[in-house]
Amino acid sequence: xxxxxxxxAHYGLRDWLAQRITAVVMVIYTLLLVLALAIAPAVDxxxxxxxxxxxxxxxxxxxxxxxxxxxxxxxxxxxxxDYVKDAGLRLTLYxxxxxxxxxxxxxxxxxxxxx
Numbered sequence: 001x002x003x004x005x006x007x008x009a010h011y012g013l014r015d016w017l018a019q020r021i022t023a024v025v026m027v028i029y030t031l032l033l034v035l036a037l038a039i040a041p042a043v044d045x046x047x048x049x050x051x052x053x054x055x056x057x058x059x060x061x062x063x064x065x066x067x068x069x070x071x072x073x074x075x076x077x078x079x080x081x082d083y084v085k086d087a088g089l090r091l092t093l094y095x096x097x098x099x100x101x102x103x104x105x106x107x108x109x110x111x112x113x114x115x
Contacts, residue, residue, distance in 0.1 A: 015078070018070065019074055019075070022067035022070055022071040023071065025063065025067045026064060026071070029067075032060070036051060052112075058113065061112055062112060065105065065108045069101045072101065073097065073098070077094065077097070080093050080094065
């Protein structure tokens with residue numbers, strides 16, 4: 001008789017769902033940006049800067065970038081989890097990736113909001 005031990009079913013479902021949701025948000029943002037550029041009378045500095053001065057565009061871009069960073073974190077974490085067997089090296093890589101993603105997020109917000 002095989003004895004099975006329950007170790008937390010559906011632990012990967014949350015990450016799978018997060019990957020899909022962030023991907024959908026990124027696709028919607030990309031389509032809206034392409035639409036905004038397509039209906040612009042010209043893509044010059046004046047229209048480009050006007051587009052980025054609108055708060056709704058800034059908020060949408062921050063949401064898009066946070067989705068990109070979270071999507072990247074899940075992907076990189078899964079790759080490291082699958083291929084790096086040494087726990088110390090894995091933890092070091094996690095810290096480096098998290099640090100880089102946090103720096104990118106702060107830098108993105110500084111660029112968008114001019115802090």
